[in-house]
Amino acid sequence: MLTNPLISFALASAACTISPGPNAMLMIRNTAALGARSILPTLAGQLAARLLLALAVVLGLSALLLANPTMAGALKIVGGAYLAYIGLRALAASDAPPARIAERETGSRRALALEAALISGLNPNTLAFLAAALPQVLNAGQPIANQLPAILLIDETTLLVVMSGYSVLTCMVASRLMHGKWRLKLKRTGGAVMLLFAAGTLA
Template identity: 40%
Template sequence: MALHLWLTFSFAYLLTSLIPGPNVLLTVRNALRYGPSGMGMTLFGNLTAQLLTITAVAMGVGALLISLPTAFLVLKLAGAAYLIYLGLRQLLGKGAPIAPTAQLAATPPQTQWRIAVEAFLVSASNPKTLVFFCAFLPQFLEPGRPIFGQFAAMYLSGSLIVCLVHSFYCFTAWRFGLRLKASPLAAWFKRASGALFIGLGVRLLNTRAV
């Protein structure tokens, strides 16, 4: 991948990653609730799903799924339903979402894997990710170079950008969360994040393949 193409790709991907979406919201929520391990496992699940999605795009499967209205509708409904489920669980669940770092207990391995699976499902069931990669990534391919090598370079670069951006959001939310932990606003923050998940799920229902 030529340097100028890589720089253009990285800058464009950074701009798109700065726009908060379900993955950012989930990472921040888990970071506030479980600490660094929660953030790390959320990123692991998210990036695993992105690896599968980019592989599908590289093999042409992504474009095939988008061209099949039934398959796209099923994926869209599944993604929207899961986001709404997460929002309702956040709204109706008990317990504060924010805890001081000193009070964060070690997260059990089964909980860590549950976090990763949850993040994987949120990312993999979002058809907007598939549509975006199908339209975005081919613009940076160079004729005559190995296709999978170029997709691998874009995936690795994008993964680094995602980790940096999500870490920034998590650190900012954590600093803000320290001020909220003893405030009645903590309960409001919990309800607001649940409402955001539900709103993102409803918005996903309006997504179109083209």
């Protein structure tokens, strides 16, 4: 049995992050549709949102949501609706040439980072994990400020490694399949999965 809380937290964070979810699907979709240039802004948005969520949980967001079911329900609705929007947009994608798709969808790195931050920040599963795990690893007898940097570093590093792995695997597959109808099928499949996540969130 693991007795070091940081090791236990690292394993739990890895298990939560590796499980396919909206973050992973967004990374796969962006990498497949826009190539390697989308990886860094997508990662930046996900890392920023995860960091802010962790800090919010430490500051009492989870307790606030538990005390206000209406607020918690509203957060789920907003998150599910945004995932549904992303999924429907992917399902409605046309079989346009890659150059036109990149021009239309990339916009700017800031737009990609913002989209990634919204999807990650509005994911109730991530919030639930952090709300459950952080109180277990924080030692109430020590100042939180002294413990938080190591915990945040572990969580952010885990997210960085796992999402980078998803992007590398996608690049390897995309180099063979991102031609003709395969490209459109992969993108629409990602949209359908996003809709499933949205349905699960709203349910």
